[in-house]
Amino acid sequence: MLTDHPGWTDSGVRVVRTSDGPRIVSAVTLPLQSWDGTAGLMVDVYDPVNLGEGVPERLRKVLYGRGPVARLRNPDLWDALATAIIRQVIRAGQARLMYQRFSAAFGESVTRDGNRLRAFPAPETVLAVSDAEYARLGMAFKRRPLRAAAEAFLDLGDKWASLPPTDLVTQVQSVHRIGPWTAGAAVADHTGDFSRYPCGDLAVRTCAAQAAPGLAWPDSEPEFAARWKRCTTTPRELSTLTVLTLALGGRRAQEYAPD
Template identity: 30%
Template structure:
């Protein structure tokens, strides 16, 4: 996902827990230092961002998102009504693939017809949020987990299918190959109920060349 503007600090309680729960992760936390969580408070736009960002570099996704964002006002991104009414060719001209045009329009349609019940989503448990969001074409578990982390601010999300997280775990724990999702899930049991913070620190560790 492209990085939103607002940022929230990692709670001190999460850091204290993780420092005591896992010596490897504790070393990463000490090396990385304090970090903040980028946050997109608008769930609709967070999901558009997540769809656009799939399989793209951060820079490429940011360019396309800026073009899409310009369809709204300076203060508010374009609402579902605007994107669903936009001609497909116009959205393609902004850089969206044909598939992503269909994904964004399906999201807009399901947002407007209450299939997603967006007003309820912030009140639902994590797995129920995921079950709601994967009803949209082009949104899988990973995309829903990104919304849980970077929009809804859920503290205990572990996106085991994320390639960057897999590589970070491999480097941190000296594994001979990239770990499978069940290996990461098992390791993550030590990080509950703060697996989001653990994931963020592991992601950030890659910027430093590993632990």
């Protein structure tokens, strides 16, 4: 189970916002390839057997060696958008700390099996947080984009939820400070379709280079993204390649599983 979302804790649990309210889930007990219609939880499995010969052999060998990766779709589009905004510009570790700190300060509390966590704050709460509180949490530079996204989501969230991924990527970019990178990352998180993910992202480039250091990947983001897409022939294959590569540098639930 890939635990890349900043809501995952070091003990491998996370609060997800569902239609039934916030719920704590565990990375080591989520069933694979499952759909929980009541809670709206979906776990996708990305298998290297779905990679074609266009993927460089050196990289494909590494991905085969690591095996399939499961990932929980983010059931809440608002959380996915807010998470992508928090991730803008900063490193993954800093984004994780910021997300969890903001949730602890203003999110709705939920308890299960002795675990007490907080969900990411609702859009209404994000709008009500004072400038001083954003500054106190070291999030002053996230204040305006989060508020703009919250206002837009309260107005358009129901409409966005009905859109296919391609249209959703376009529509959310109408919000101030949401560009192609943020839109693609949010939609990938929410739908599980990582063919929408900004595959020229530094994380993808770094993991690809470390996995197969002998390959001459382009240095620039646009050129890398174009080459990356040419390695695959279908959106499903592109999604699989991107998730498996990100997982090389990401955290997996095996790290948290008991001996």
